[in-house]
Amino acid sequence: MATVTAGEIRAATHEGLPRQQVVAFVIMVGALVAAPFFFYPVFLMKVLCFALFACAFNLLIGYVGLLSFGHAAYFGMGSYVAAHAAKVWGLPTELAILAGTAVAGVLGVVFGWLAIKRQGIYFAMITLALAQMVFFFSLQAPFTGGEDGIQSVPRGHLFGVIDLRSDLAMYFFVLAIFLMGFLFIYRVIHSPFGQVLKAIRENEARATSLGYRPDHYKLTAFVLSATLAGLAGATKAIVFQLASLTDVHWSMSGEVVLMTLVGGLGTVFGPVVGALTIVTMQNYLASFGAWVTVIQGVIFIVCVMAFRRGVIGEIANVLKKPL
Amino acid sequence: MREQTNGADGGRTPFLRVQGLNAWYGESHVLHGIDFEVHEGEVVTLLGRNGAGKTTTMKSIMGIVGRRQGSVVFKGTETIGLPSNRIARLGLAFCPEERGIFSSLNVEENLTLPPVIAPGGLSVETIFELFPNLKERLKSQGTKLSGGEQQMLAIGRILRTGARMLLLDEPTEGLAPVIVQQIGNTIRRLKQEGFTILLVEQNFRFAATVADRHYVMEDGHVVAMVRNAELDQRMDEIHEYLGV
Numbered sequence: 001m002a003t004v005t006a007g008e009i010r011a012a013t014h015e016g017l018p019r020q021q022v023v024a025f026v027i028m029v030g031a032l033v034a035a036p037f038f039f040y041p042v043f044l045m046k047v048l049c050f051a052l053f054a055c056a057f058n059l060l061i062g063y064v065g066l067l068s069f070g071h072a073a074y075f076g077m078g079s080y081v082a083a084h085a086a087k088v089w090g091l092p093t094e095l096a097i098l099a100g101t102a103v104a105g106v107l108g109v110v111f112g113w114l115a116i117k118r119q120g121i122y123f124a125m126i127t128l129a130l131a132q133m134v135f136f137f138s139l140q141a142p143f144t145g146g147e148d149g150i151q152s153v154p155r156g157h158l159f160g161v162i163d164l165r166s167d168l169a170m171y172f173f174v175l176a177i178f179l180m181g182f183l184f185i186y187r188v189i190h191s192p193f194g195q196v197l198k199a200i201r202e203n204e205a206r207a208t209s210l211g212y213r214p215d216h217y218k219l220t221a222f223v224l225s226a227t228l229a230g231l232a233g234a235t236k237a238i239v240f241q242l243a244s245l246t247d248v249h250w251s252m253s254g255e256v257v258l259m260t261l262v263g264g265l266g267t268v269f270g271p272v273v274g275a276l277t278i279v280t281m282q283n284y285l286a287s288f289g290a291w292v293t294v295i296q297g298v299i300f301i302v303c304v305m306a307f308r309r310g311v312i313g314e315i316a317n318v319l320k321k322p323l
Numbered sequence: 324m325r326e327q328t329n330g331a332d333g334g335r336t337p338f339l340r341v342q343g344l345n346a347w348y349g350e351s352h353v354l355h356g357i358d359f360e361v362h363e364g365e366v367v368t369l370l371g372r373n374g375a376g377k378t379t380t381m382k383s384i385m386g387i388v389g390r391r392q393g394s395v396v397f398k399g400t401e402t403i404g405l406p407s408n409r410i411a412r413l414g415l416a417f418c419p420e421e422r423g424i425f426s427s428l429n430v431e432e433n434l435t436l437p438p439v440i441a442p443g444g445l446s447v448e449t450i451f452e453l454f455p456n457l458k459e460r461l462k463s464q465g466t467k468l469s470g471g472e473q474q475m476l477a478i479g480r481i482l483r484t485g486a487r488m489l490l491l492d493e494p495t496e497g498l499a500p501v502i503v504q505q506i507g508n509t510i511r512r513l514k515q516e517g518f519t520i521l522l523v524e525q526n527f528r529f530a531a532t533v534a535d536r537h538y539v540m541e542d543g544h545v546v547a548m549v550r551n552a553e554l555d556q557r558m559d560e561i562h563e564y565l566g567v
Contacts, residue, residue, distance in 0.1 A: 192436075195428055195432050195435075196436065198425065198427045198428060199425045199428065199436055201427075202425050202426060202427055203425065205387055206423035208387070208407045209385050209387055209407045209408070209410075209411055209417050209419075210408075210411055210436070210438070210481075211408050211412045211437065211484070212408055212438065213406075213408045
């Protein structure tokens with residue numbers, strides 16, 4: 001009998017990525033590299049920012065089972081701080097984005113510490129309440145510009161060299177941020193830490209009696225999710241040169257839930273497809289005005305009634321392989 | 324109680340000492356002052372009918388019941404005020420009746436999930452030697468295993484951790500005789516390796532083949548302690564308790 005050591009088993013967990021996921025990743029990267037030559041880069045950057053936001057949200061709901069209804073707080077604060085840092089403090093673009101991301105992370109530590117003490121609907125309500133407090137703070141605080149928001153944020157130069165006023169240069173910068181965030185999340189959910197998260201989601205009492213402290217793991221996942229949501233918001237502020245109340249509004253928290261559900265909860269690629277679907281609808285159906293919201297609502301109902309696993313979740317189910 | 328339950332082993336300091344243990348599920352008072360002890364290297368069973376409080380006793384030792392009072396001392400440390408994760412890290416490993424296999428993880432991931440809390444756990448080769456099926460099903464999802472394989476995985480994964488005391492809750496429940504035999508062999512092997520085991524069993528015949536002593540429970544109380552060597556003499560009494 002060939003011997004297998006624990007080290008070899010652990011190594012085996014990380015080596016040999018599932019082939020279908022590698023293929024899907026290559027297709028995604030190929031499509032994203034080619035896309036700006038066929039579609040409007042600013043639209044694509046919006047998709048990428050929301051895709052990263054949805055991936056961050058999915059880390060929490062899909063792999064820990066925590067439904068946060070206040071992720072707009074981290075997205076919005078990331079957006080405001082990056083915009084303020086770039087415009088008022090004159091920080092280089094990359095540092096402004098890092099500042100927005102860091103503030104969202106700190107906010108995640110405080111809000112997460114409060115929220116994870118409760119579960120289910122109570123957890124969702126606490127996160128919503130805290131996000132509403134951030135909304136009213138953003139409405140009143142002088143640095144956010146109130147209803148005007150922070151406008152004309154300079155895109156600046158990447159590392160002082162690459163002029164980001166060019167949409168194409170900005171696009172590839174955003175693509176790099178998105179891919180880093182995406183791969184980081186992929187690494188987290190496939191690490192031993194990610195396995196403990198899944199174990200906690202499935203049977204918290206059992207994970208505890210094996211020797212883990214679920215609250216520590218939940219808080220870490222919450223902070224990672226908030227930080228990445230902040231990164232998405234900060235990037236979005238630089239792309240659109242604008243941070244506004246829309247970014248911290250509760251409807252933003254609802255939209256990210258919708259994107260994740262449409263794409264596929266707990267799937268690696270689902271949030272990306274969900275973000276693409278919803279942002280495309282918002283852009284290309286804009287001529288319908290307020291009806292876009294109604295159409296979104298109908299899609300949400302159809303998704304929940306007809307294909308609860310979401311687009312990618314259903315495909316993965318047919319293929320019998322994780323995606 | 325018709326037989327003493329303490330001082331069962333000539334004054335040696337017990338590995339696990341449970342005294343006056345009470346437990347509640349909500350308003351329901353389930354354990355009423357349980358007393359027993361387990362010495363290092365022993366295999367001790369808790370016997371009793373359904374609802375006697377055997378599983379609740381295990382869960383109370385691990386700190387996963389709603390409320391508990393009394394004293395549970397493991398290797399000299401009082402654990403009654405500790406959370407479940409701290410108790411596990413003292414070296415107590417629990418294998419629940421429902422097995423608790425994580426369905427979203429495969430066999431390999433389930434096997435490597437529990438944290439190693441001390442050196443001295445079994446190597447993966449030894450676990451595969453005890454349960455060859457696990458090696459063959461390494462990439463299968465936890466829920467795609469048969470009941471016997473799930474039980475092997477549930478036991479196997481806690482052997483890696485370095486915990487020296489195992490709490491096994493009805494490991495033979497619903498399993499085919501050949502698997503029951505394999506689990507019996509495993510328990511005897513673990514005893515040889517120096518593990519201390521507290522076993523909950525309804526299958527009295529199985530318990531008799533592996534245990535050193537038996538505590539009989541009834542309505543949340545320990546009502547008798549029987550050494551394995553005394554089984555034949557006290558069979559009628561045991562049958563009366565167990566209703567067999």
